[in-house]
């Protein structure tokens with residue numbers, strides 16, 4: 225694999241810092257440029273922001289001068305990751321793509337765009353091919369045979385949509401899904417820094433997260449290939465709750481299956497035996513198994529399990545089945561690290577798959 229030079233847009237933010245932490249020692253990607261707002265541009269990274277990750281920040285990255293997020297300032301990268309605030313990602317990301325700099329984005333702005341892949345490599349890697357339909361510069365779509373490919377945008381899903389979709393995929397494939405009811409217990413790190421005021425969240429929970437539930441309804445359906453309006457979609461009924469946990473979103477799932485007669489053993493086997501379509505790709509950030517099924521009824525727990533498997537696994541536990549006249553209802557808990565598996569790590573895995581498939585050109 226050739227080495228790729230990468231930039232990080234929104235490098236000073238919570239997700240941007242996670243990108244830096246995960247990329248500092250990456251075997252394929254080398255950070256060559258950092259971007260943020262005009263407030264930070266022109267300063268060394270270590271002066272522009274406070275490093276909050278629980279890991280070493282290299283001198284090389286700390287001394288990089290932060291740039292404004294305009295493509296002309298990023299002429300020394302092969303592609304960029306974006307952890308930009310959604311208020312600016314809508315303008316900045318297409319400007320980079322139009323300039324021929326592909327964007328692997330963590331922002332919400334283009335997730336539901338019909339030509340933009342919304343990808344979990346272990347679920348829907350073939351959607352990456354949609355980048356060929358994109359045309360941000362107005363000069364024609366990506367030509368897979370041309371030496372200099374045009375820029376594209378690829379997104380990863382919302383931090384709840386990832387464990388929801390990962391854990392649902394084996395059930396969807398094996399038994400069919402009629403509807404899903406989910407209550408998410410979301411860590412405070414999901415709100416960025418400084419996030420929810422400590423006096424609101426300590427010893428407390430907040431039963432509403434603005435702008436969250438619509439993403440939980442829409443994004444899994446796009447990834448499973450049954451987008452809203454397709455006629456094959458199933459309803460998802462979410463309740464998003466903020467809880468006093470630092471890292472790791474936990475979801476209480478109730479899934480009505482298309483068929484009856486499904487037992488806990490069958491559900492456990494479907495999840496345990498699930499073979500990721502990229503299992504053989506040898507990507508640096510994949511983990512095996514992609515889904516860790518716990519039999520201890522007190523697991524998974526965010527503090528004990530979110531960091532396991534480099535924070536990239538989806539955990540499942542407390543599988544229970546109830547038989548009804550309409551079919552089997554499966555209840556379970558799923559949990560994943562929200563800022564690694566649910567954000568920066570997800571984008572890096574997407575980029576690894578794109579790199580291994582040759583999408584970044586030469």
Ligand SMILES: NC(=O)c1ccc[n+]([C@@H]2O[C@H](COP(=O)([O-])OP(=O)(O)OC[C@H]3O[C@@H](n4cnc5c(N)ncnc54)[C@H](OP(=O)(O)O)[C@@H]3O)[C@@H](O)[C@H]2O)c1
Pocket residue numbers: 233234235236237238239240259260261262263264265273293307308309310312313330331332382383413414415416417562563566567
């Ligand atoms: N936090 C999570 O767990 C999480 C999970 C999934 C998705 N996301 C998404 O990821 C994105 C980043 O979230 P975050 O929590 O990291 O936010 P954040 O901490 O507020 O960071 C935002 C970043 O955007 C930059 N920025 C703001 N205005 C800008 C402008 N006008 N031009 C260029 N850069 C600008 C900021 O630079 P300055 O420091 O210079 O202001 C900072 O680097 C958001 O779209 C969010 O919805 C977050």
